[in-house]
Amino acid sequence: MIQKPIIDITNLRIGFDTSAESELFYPLISASAFSGDFIAIIGRNGVGKSTFLRSVARLQPTISGDVLIKGQPYRGIERSEFSKILSFIPAEPIHAANMSVSEFVAIARYPYKGWFGTISNEDKNIIHHAIESVNLVNLSHRELDSLSDGERQRAMIAFALAQDSDIILMDEPTAFIDLPSKYEIVKLLKDLSLKGKTVVFSTHDLHTAIREVDTIWLMLDDGLTCGAPEDLALSNTLNRLFENTEVYLDFSTGTFLHKTASNWTIGLSADCDNHYIWTKRALERIGYEVVSNETSNNDQVKCYSKDNCLCWEISNGSSVVEFKNINQLCKYLKFHLP
Amino acid sequence: MTPKGSKNIGKNRIVTLFIGLFGLFILFAILDLLLGSVKIPFIHFIDFILGNDIKDPVARQILVNFRLPKTIAAVLAGSALAVSGLQMQTIFRNPLAGPYVLGISSGASLGVALVVLGLSAFSIPIWVSQLSIATAALIGSMLVLLLILAVSVRIKDILTILIMGMMFGSAASAVVSILQYFSNESVLRSFVIWTMGSLGSVTGIQIWFFSLLTFLGLSMAIILARPLNVIFLGENYARNLGLNVGLVRFLVFLSTSLLAGATTAFCGPIGFIGIAVPHVVKMLFKTSNHTILIPASVIAGAVVLLICDIISQLPGANYTLPINSIAALMGIPVVIYVVIKNKRFSGV
Numbered sequence: 001m002i003q004k005p006i007i008d009i010t011n012l013r014i015g016f017d018t019s020a021e022s023e024l025f026y027p028l029i030s031a032s033a034f035s036g037d038f039i040a041i042i043g044r045n046g047v048g049k050s051t052f053l054r055s056v057a058r059l060q061p062t063i064s065g066d067v068l069i070k071g072q073p074y075r076g077i078e079r080s081e082f083s084k085i086l087s088f089i090p091a092e093p094i095h096a097a098n099m100s101v102s103e104f105v106a107i108a109r110y111p112y113k114g115w116f117g118t119i120s121n122e123d124k125n126i127i128h129h130a131i132e133s134v135n136l137v138n139l140s141h142r143e144l145d146s147l148s149d150g151e152r153q154r155a156m157i158a159f160a161l162a163q164d165s166d167i168i169l170m171d172e173p174t175a176f177i178d179l180p181s182k183y184e185i186v187k188l189l190k191d192l193s194l195k196g197k198t199v200v201f202s203t204h205d206l207h208t209a210i211r212e213v214d215t216i217w218l219m220l221d222d223g224l225t226c227g228a229p230e231d232l233a234l235s236n237t238l239n240r241l242f243e244n245t246e247v248y249l250d251f252s253t254g255t256f257l258h259k260t261a262s263n264w265t266i267g268l269s270a271d272c273d274n275h276y277i278w279t280k281r282a283l284e285r286i287g288y289e290v291v292s293n294e295t296s297n298n299d300q301v302k303c304y305s306k307d308n309c310l311c312w313e314i315s316n317g318s319s320v321v322e323f324k325n326i327n328q329l330c331k332y333l334k335f336h337l338p
Numbered sequence: 339m340t341p342k343g344s345k346n347i348g349k350n351r352i353v354t355l356f357i358g359l360f361g362l363f364i365l366f367a368i369l370d371l372l373l374g375s376v377k378i379p380f381i382h383f384i385d386f387i388l389g390n391d392i393k394d395p396v397a398r399q400i401l402v403n404f405r406l407p408k409t410i411a412a413v414l415a416g417s418a419l420a421v422s423g424l425q426m427q428t429i430f431r432n433p434l435a436g437p438y439v440l441g442i443s444s445g446a447s448l449g450v451a452l453v454v455l456g457l458s459a460f461s462i463p464i465w466v467s468q469l470s471i472a473t474a475a476l477i478g479s480m481l482v483l484l485l486i487l488a489v490s491v492r493i494k495d496i497l498t499i500l501i502m503g504m505m506f507g508s509a510a511s512a513v514v515s516i517l518q519y520f521s522n523e524s525v526l527r528s529f530v531i532w533t534m535g536s537l538g539s540v541t542g543i544q545i546w547f548f549s550l551l552t553f554l555g556l557s558m559a560i561i562l563a564r565p566l567n568v569i570f571l572g573e574n575y576a577r578n579l580g581l582n583v584g585l586v587r588f589l590v591f592l593s594t595s596l597l598a599g600a601t602t603a604f605c606g607p608i609g610f611i612g613i614a615v616p617h618v619v620k621m622l623f624k625t626s627n628h629t630i631l632i633p634a635s636v637i638a639g640a641v642v643l644l645i646c647d648i649i650s651q652l653p654g655a656n657y658t659l660p661i662n663s664i665a666a667l668m669g670i671p672v673v674i675y676v677v678i679k680n681k682r683f684s685g686v
Contacts, residue, residue: 058577080580
């Protein structure tokens with residue numbers, strides 16, 4: 001049995017049709033997502049990630065092309081019905097004075113209630129469950145403005161949950177928050193996708209995206225490419241994100257590195273792998289290419305334990321200097337560049 | 339503190355505040371009727387409240403034909419200004435917005451200036467009555483309203499609408515200045531007196547008309563309370579939830595114009611109450627739920643303008659101070675407090 005996509009985008013042209021400068025337009029976009037998909041939209045600043053998300057969320061006009069949501073042309077779906085299928089959480093952190101988390105989340109029930117509806121017990125359960133899912137129960141009566149950025153972002157996710165839509169679009173949910181909160185938010189979104197929601201979010205956090213998402217919608221200047229993160233890495237497509245930049249994807253570690261010109265080589269040996277790796281990182285950071293001690297004709301760095309302390313020594317045949325930490329070693333090397 | 343417990347405390351607090359506000363409303367309404375330049379024996383007042391016939395014809399005359407309409411005007415104007423100010427603060431997401439940001443008072447001023455100053459400048463004899471001034475003010479504010487509504491249908495950006503409102507207002511003020519420049523002293527004086535505001539000039543049939551317009555505006559505001567809660571979160575959230583933002587905005591502008599337009603027409607431009615009262619209400623009730631804020635603003639607005647009226651008639655003295663000045667002196671400290679508190683102008 002072939003599953004039907006919940007979002008099916010064909011030849012969508014996004015942007016503002018205000019001028020004749022059609023070269024400003026982003027190339028036609030085609031992509032699709034299924035129930036339970038966890039998708040990250042990745043692209044450089046200004047490429048049109050927000051415009052794309054807002055276009056799919058029907059918050060701004062599109063120029064041409066089709067978006068089918070659950071098999072129906074999305075503009076044809078009645079607005080209040082559409083709100084029950086798809087929710088969109090903007091990038092800007094919510095600011096609203098004198099409003100508690102639960103009051104905020106309760107407003108998400110609006111599509112089910114209309115102008116005159118009051119919150120029923122069933123709504124209260126849904127609101128409570130949404131707040132519970134993002135671990136904000138203890139803060140549910142706190143004012144939104146008193147929350148940290150991470151807590152606020154969780155409240156915004158609870159809002160989307162209370163809206164009870166099959167699809168959740170989020171514009172840069174991890175933009176304003178610290179590293180642990182970032183992982184927490186991404187894990188929360190992933191859990192939602194495992195429960196059957198389709199979660200699409202834009203992000204600049206490639207490391208997390210590559211590790212966690214099912215699919216990346218990669219927005220390059222010449223068009224959108226979809227694929228599993230690993231496929232995009234192996235086909236070298238991910239690296240195209242960094243064309244004309246100083247960054248590249250290190251294949252062996254899956255991390256992004258800065259292209260540094262290594263002007264000099266240096267020998268390195270260490271008593272264990274961890275010491276070797278971190279010393280190597282430091283030497284590369286200050287511009288050395290590291291080779292093994294045996295093959296190097298230049299300076300030699302040796303890392304070893306002495307009297308339960310780590311020591312680094314540097315020798316260039318004639319003299320030997322000893323250091324207590326990597327910081328001293330680097331400072332010395334910087335002043336005594338060959 | 340359990341969350342459930344704190345929720346009940348919140349609800350009790352809101353009920354207590356409503357009862358307290360209503361008590362203040364009754365108290366100041368009675369004081370407003372009782373106090374004035376002429377001392378009225380309390381016994382006559384009791385008769386008046388109970389609906390009995392008042393024996394003293396002078397006392398009856400003062401109470402029924404002068405003080406009662408003035409008190410009603412204070413209640414109507416206070417409620418109308420507070421609610422329209424609240425609506426504008428939510429729609430523009432700006433704590434310093436008020437009933438006049440759309441240029442409604444300038445439109446009304448232009449209408450009045452055209453009638454009072456314009457016609458006399460061209461030596462056209464006119465019969466300047468309260469009614470003709472009110473009519474001119476109403477027409478002036480309605481014209482500005484029509485312009486704003488036309489703009490809001492075409493232009494989606496709320497800041498552009500705000501700037502348009504300010505520009506219409508400035509243009510109207512410029513024309514008013516020209517008219518003032520060319521008019522003679524006596525008509526200038528009657529115009530300036532109108533700009534100072536007055537609750538005492540709404541009499542007879544006007545009170546009914548004023549009540550009708552205010553009632554219409556307030557009814558719309560109450561119907562719009564839930565959509566306003568959604569719009570309060572910002573346009574992105576509102577449209578994501580399927581709210582017809584354009585329609586709600588149109589209706590809110592209509593409601594505000596009815597409220598602020600009618601008040602300006604019958605009582606003159608009364609400033610600062612519309613900005614200050616919603617903030618006092620938000621501070622007291624600590625909520626942003628408009629189903630609570632709107633009724634609370636109705637009562638609080640009435641209370642504040644009743645207090646202003648009591649102060650302005652200087653009980654015991656033969657003078658009456660301009661209501662506009664008293665309202666400004668009461669409202670400005672609140673506005674200053676809000677500005678200092680919200681150094682960061684995010685949210686409302």
